[in-house]
Amino acid sequence: MENNLEKYVDVANCPVRNVLDRFGDKWSTLVLLLLNEAPVMRFNQLHKAINGISQKMLAVTLKSLEGDGLITRKQYAEIPPRVEYKLSTRGASLLPHIENLVQWANANFDAIEESRKAYNK
Amino acid sequence: MENNLEKYVDVANCPVRNVLDRFGDKWSTLVLLLLNEAPVMRFNQLHKAINGISQKMLAVTLKSLEGDGLITRKQYAEIPPRVEYKLSTRGASLLPHIENLVQWANANFDAIEESRKAYNK
DNA sequence: CAGGATCCGGGTAGATACTG
DNA sequence: CAGTATCTACCCGGATCCTG
Numbered sequence: 001m002e003n004n005l006e007k008y009v010d011v012a013n014c015p016v017r018n019v020l021d022r023f024g025d026k027w028s029t030l031v032l033l034l035l036n037e038a039p040v041m042r043f044n045q046l047h048k049a050i051n052g053i054s055q056k057m058l059a060v061t062l063k064s065l066e067g068d069g070l071i072t073r074k075q076y077a078e079i080p081p082r083v084e085y086k087l088s089t090r091g092a093s094l095l096p097h098i099e100n101l102v103q104w105a106n107a108n109f110d111a112i113e114e115s116r117k118a119y120n121k
Numbered sequence: 122m123e124n125n126l127e128k129y130v131d132v133a134n135c136p137v138r139n140v141l142d143r144f145g146d147k148w149s150t151l152v153l154l155l156l157n158e159a160p161v162m163r164f165n166q167l168h169k170a171i172n173g174i175s176q177k178m179l180a181v182t183l184k185s186l187e188g189d190g191l192i193t194r195k196q197y198a199e200i201p202p203r204v205e206y207k208l209s210t211r212g213a214s215l216l217p218h219i220e221n222l223v224q225w226a227n228a229n230f231d232a233i234e235e236s237r238k239a240y241n242k
Numbered sequence: 243c244a245g246g247a248t249c250c251g252g253g254t255a256g257a258t259a260c261t262g
Numbered sequence: 263c264a265g266t267a268t269c270t271a272c273c274c275g276g277a278t279c280c281t282g
Contacts, residue, residue, distance in 0.1 A: 017151075019226035019233060024145040026275080030138075043244050054276055059245055069236035080243040081282080090229060097225055100218045105140035108211060112140060115190035147255085164264050175256055180265060201263045202262085 022068055027053055027061040029098055032087070035071060036095050040084040070094065143189055148174055148182040150219055153208070156192060157216050161205040191215065 022028060027050065034049055035041055041049075047058055062085060065071045070091035076082040087095070143149060148171065155170055156162055162170075168179055183206060186192045191212035197203040208216070 015230040016223050016226045019230055020150065020222060029141065047244095055245070056247095056277085057275065060275090067237050067240040068233050069240075075244090078243095079282095081245090083244060090232065093229075094225060097218070097221045100221065101141060102137050104215060104218055105137045108214075109136040109140055111211065112189050116188050119188040119190075168264095176265070177257090177267095178255065181255090196264095199263095200262095202265085204264060 019068075022064060022070075025061070025064075027057055028065060031058075031061055031065060032070065032091060032095060032098060033102070035085060035087045035091070036099075040074075040086045042085070043083055046085070065091070140189075143185060143191075146182070146185075148178060149186060152179075152182055152186060153191065153212060153216060153219060154223070156206060156208045156212070157220075161195075161207045163206070164204055167206070186212070 030050055030053075031046060034046060043058070043062075046062075047053065047055065050058070053061075062071070062073070066073050066085075068090075069088055071085050072088050074084045074086070076084075151171055151174075152167060155167060164179070164183075167183075168174065168176065171179070174182075183192070183194070187194050187206075189211075190209055192206050193209050195205045195207070197205075
């Protein structure tokens, strides 16, 4: 049993953590879910759709997702510039799992809220 | 379509985010995965098993998980004190989804690493 | 339009010391 | 053993301004 747990022990080098950290951040899942609803989206479209995100964080998030190959970025040589983001195959393969979590969260939200209240009372 | 996205828009009041934030943190998933491997675990057992976590953060994480009803805490009136943590039914219902993510992460880790290298070059 | 650069404040994790 | 208390440092995110 002790050995069984070793695989989780080394947080720094854990591949799971390394990957999960990416969409455990504040905005990544949101972007992925949005890109799953539309075929492509532009920067400002995402910016408007995600209430509260700053330009900076959207840019950072998109870069991170692009760097991981979860989304693709297509830039058109036009003026004004146009950039389209879409889910990659890899990103699409991740999405069902995220949606499962979303469903679980929705299904358990009320109960969890009650637990929290009872706990903090 | 615009309306379709509204549900993700309000980050502050989003139930999904509200729930996902809890185990999107640094340690929660790790604790849940560990508690899934053993029937019960004590504080120091977890502390040793999770390399790098501080007492404080373990305590905070356990409280949060207990507050959400994902784990249960059982304290024995002994000296020295003994406290056992175990997965609750609710926590157990969440775990399959986490494990799916873990599998996905493991399956895609190498490819993602390559993407990152290529991207940062 | 799609970002980049910079500056700044607050929260959060970590270290350390202490306790029932 | 199983935590709490306090203090500090750092990082992340937001705001603002600027640009190809």
